[in-house]
Amino acid sequence: MNYRRSFFITTCLAFGFAFLYIPIFSMVVFSFNASKLVTVWDSANSPTLKWYYSLLHNEEILDAAWISLKVAVINASGAVILGTLAGFGLARFEQFRGRFTLNAMTTAPLVMPEVITGLSMLLLFVAMEQLIGWPAGRGITTMTIGHMTFSMAYVTVVVQSRMSTFDIALEEAAMDLGARPVKVFFLITLPIIFPAILSGWLLAFTLSWDDLVISSFTSGPGASTLPMVVFSKVRLGVSPEINVLATLTIGAVTLIIIAVALWMARAAKVAAAAATAAAE
């Protein structure tokens, strides 16, 4: 295998990554700018942390962040359970009634425009309230159900693709030795697909934390999430506090992604070492 890259491809890579990262860097840099104009550098008073201070004392943003956090954690935990079951079923059971439908239902949310999903969810909740009186009004519960429905589809894809790369002989060996399917799942399958479940949880958390459209449709008065507050501010133009929020988000995401990548690389190394030891 050779890793030759032409000059043209290398140039494309450089420009491509510049395109992806210049907006992100500009938000980080200007979060330290003293000027209220955000993009006009005030060299006399910058860099400064004053917008960091004012963000951390902004009640509206902090309240919204707390709501977003609650929704995202409940959503991610629920979506992981539903998505793992669906991903496991689709990867392991070749034939079952409703396989085609389940497959379609877990693929469609990935590409469905959010305005459609959001509108249809809201209309369901309204109809359910008229019919059975639940959910009474809209708020955190309805938002969480909405988020779980589309983020479980992402978890399904992640778990399913992990399932298709692991050796089914391990499960069969355990069953030959007398383990019941449930025991096999918890002792063999779950530890092996754990990295996928962890990425699925993080993905579901992020999708929910970032979602604007489905939240706006399914939320009620008094339950504004962080993206909803950000959107209403950003509609009026740039704001220094949003740059700070972006910088904090980027920092947190970078740290978590690097930590997970390192942890997974180490786990893979341990697994490889165990495999060679077993082979010898």
Place this chain on the structure above:
Amino acid sequence: MRILPPLSKVGVSGRGLVVTLPYLWLLLFFVVPFVIVLKISFSDVDLAIPPYKPLLEWAGKNSLAIKLDFNNYAFLFTDPLYVHALLNSVKVAFVSTVLCLLIGYPIAYGIARSTPITRNFLLLLVVLPFWTSLLLRVYAWIGLLKANGVINNALLALRLIHEPLNMLYTPFAMYVGIVYSYLPFLILPLYANLEKMDWQLLEAAEDLGCRPWQAFYKITLPLSRNGILAGSMLVFIPAVGEFVIPALLGGPNALMIGRVLWDEFFSNRAWPVASAVAILLLLLLVPFMMWYQSVQARESASAR
């Protein structure tokens, strides 16, 4: 697989139990809602809460009257706004997909041809923006594109322009925003496809006298067909219904169907009209979704 004895008698197996929960969940919260949207798209607008009239009504004397109102749909086709918005959304999504392909293909290709360590690092760099809020990344472009924004200030300082360019709230800004936001969705499936490619085929072609671009055109491009289709669909389908990017970057004249639906719902409280728009949009997109699913099925079949 062993089956729990008492449950198996009523036809419930261990397998069944595993998939039943997600199946029922999606049926209730994903499929049933579409039926309700369809139903409400045929109802009358009403000044009530919720703002529509029921389809079924007791007409007295034990008769049930079903009233289907096609006016919402007729309205969509008489007011040129809706058809115009729909066509414009398809155009914007299509052009954005082509732009994403032109930018994303060389990137995916370059990553696939890197050494394993560089490859993982570059992939991390593609994934990182994807994990950062879309809303905040779109917001970043407001700061870059506005009249006294970063790009204009830089061009003015370099004396390349004498007065600021008008970029924000134009179709240009909207295209930049869509291409920027959806690029990782195209790169990742395309990379996954190119990664499996047997590069010796290219070497063989070159040994036989093919020029590099000929080898690319005759070998790499056809072999990566499924990756191109999957990636393009992941950009095109959601982009048609995109709301956030036209609302923030496109300005008041950016006519996109997702935005029309949003305004009908939130500003006009015209739920039946919004539902009719959703059904129309869905009818347009379902063939593409089915195409996407068949491409995915082919990809996973070839992976085995």
